[in-house]
Amino acid sequence: MPEGIKLFSGNANRPLAEEISKHLNVPLGDAKVSTFSDGEITVQINENVRGSDVYLIQSTCTPVNHNIMELLLMLDALKRASVGRITAVIPYFGYARQDRKVQPRVPISARLLADLITTAGANRVLTVDLHAGQIQGFFNIPVDNLFATPVISGHMKEKYLNEIVVVSPDAGGVERARAFAKLLNVSLAIIDKRREVANVSHIMNVIGDVDGRDAIIFDDMIDTAGTITQGVKALKDKGARKIMAACTHAVLSGPAIERINNSELEAIVVTNTVSMDSKTEKCGKLTVLSIAPLMGEAIKRIHDGSSVSSLFV
Numbered sequence: 677m678p679e680g681i682k683l684f685s686g687n688a689n690r691p692l693a694e695e696i697s698k699h700l701n702v703p704l705g706d707a708k709v710s711t712f713s714d715g716e717i718t719v720q721i722n723e724n725v726r727g728s729d730v731y732l733i734q735s736t737c738t739p740v741n742h743n744i745m746e747l748l749l750m751l752d753a754l755k756r757a758s759v760g761r762i763t764a765v766i767p768y769f770g771y772a773r774q775d776r777k778v779q780p781r782v783p784i785s786a787r788l789l790a791d792l793i794t795t796a797g798a799n800r801v802l803t804v805d806l807h808a809g810q811i812q813g814f815f816n817i818p819v820d821n822l823f824a825t826p827v828i829s830g831h832m833k834e835k836y837l838n839e840i841v842v843v844s845p846d847a848g849g850v851e852r853a854r855a856f857a858k859l860l861n862v863s864l865a866i867i868d869k870r871r872e873v874a875n876v877s878h879i880m881n882v883i884g885d886v887d888g889r890d891a892i893i894f895d896d897m898i899d900t901a902g903t904i905t906q907g908v909k910a911l912k913d914k915g916a917r918k919i920m921a922a923c924t925h926a927v928l929s930g931p932a933i934e935r936i937n938n939s940e941l942e943a944i945v946v947t948n949t950v951s952m953d954s955k956t957e958k959c960g961k962l963t964v965l966s967i968a969p970l971m972g973e974a975i976k977r978i979h980d981g982s983s984v985s986s987l988f989v
Contacts, residue, residue, distance in 0.1 A: 680760075681979050682725055686734035686750055688743040689951040692767060693733040695968035700976060705730075707753075709746055717742070719749045727760045731802075731975050736770030736789075737950040738929065744770065744789065748796040755797030763978060764798040767949035767967060768897075768925045772807035775814075790814035802974060804949050804967060805852075805896045805924040820984050822974055824924040824947050825852075827965050829859040831945055832892065832922065839889045841865050843882075843911065845903045853894045856922075865891070867907050887915035897925035898944070901932035905939045918942045925949050926962070933959045 684705040685693030697704045706722040732754065734747040747764065754762050774785035786808070793801065794817055801819045806812065812819040832840075840862045844853035846869040857864045865884025891911050898904055898921065908919050919941055926946035928936075936944060936959055944959075946952075947967040956962050970987070977984050 680727075680729050681975075682728045682730045683975075684721070684730060684732045684750065684754070686732070686743065686746040688737055688746065689733070689735040689767065689948070691951070692735070692948050692966075692968060692971075695948075695966055696733060696765075696972045696975070699968050699972035707750065709750065717745050717749055719746070719753045721750075721753050721757050724757075725754060726758045729761050729763075729979055730754055730759045731763045731765050732798075733765040733767070735768040735950060736766060737768050737927065740770045744792075748792055751793065751796035751798055761799045762797055763800040763802055763975070764793055765971065765975065766793075766801060766803045767971065768927075769803045769806055769811070772811055775808040775811055786811050787814040800978070802971070802978065804947075804971070807896055820974060820978065822970060822984075823855075823988055824949075824967060824970070825856050825859055826988065827947060827967060827970060828894075828922050828924075828945055829856060831963070831965055832860060839917075841884065841886050841889045841891050841916075843867060843884075843886070843891050843893045843907065845869060845893055845895050845907050849895055852896060856892075856894045860892075867893075867910060869903060869907075882910050882914045886911055889916060890918040891916045891920070893919065893921040895921075895923045897927055898923045898932065898946070899927045900930045901928065901935040901939075904941070904944075905935045908939050908941055912940060920945065922946070924967075926952065926955065926964075928955055928959075936961060 682705050683697055683702050684707050708720045711717055736744050771785040771789045804822045805824055806821050842853050842857035843865045844850045845867050865886050868881040893907050904921050911919055920943045922945040924947050943961050945963045947965050952964050974984050
């Protein structure tokens, strides 16, 4: 057990927090996080944390706004309890898609959330696969952005390596997909996607050779699964054989699971940055990999003052 370290967790993804706790051999701290009948959240830290190096684990997944409020209130409670340092461990960073003004008179929500987290008391942030890397610049505190690609690529190397091509579902994800393809030592293809409104996309074309190959569509998140399932159809039309998908954050909201079940996808490999609760029961195509060892090692290195980036060299 690392000396001077304390782990706390909100209610967003308790199973992941327990896995990280087990990996580090550090018990989760005693904190009561409950809700009044009108929906207000109340937090109480039930142990001494004065001067400690505290890591607060809380994904901002569904219900997003409730979990964000839990995070902010727990940060404030810990700050007022005179901790030495607070690191907000946010496996899935919500509002990350709203990282810029795409039209007049809209907020930059990711920047607002960064300000709220900092003001609430976080001294550092640890997260996984930010939707846009520039969000790190929204914070005036250190941000460690971990990558789940080594976890997913290790699984893929064991399971699927036969005439593979990695496919980026849009132009914005090319850098991410290229890094994944490099780890697997395979070629890259790109789907040219046009999005007219939020959560609705239209596939236009496939750039690259997928004919007669197995394809892995790789992205940072799957939300409503519209992009993925339309991508499957486009790849099939271009002669792809088996089609799989992989992502870090399996948000899977709205009609996502129904779309996946009705599609020609062979399998979807995801991590547990988001609480999977009953999703695996509803969708037999899901394979969930644990991000806990990676996050636990990152927490240990931050605490020890050693390199986090060397995890990915």
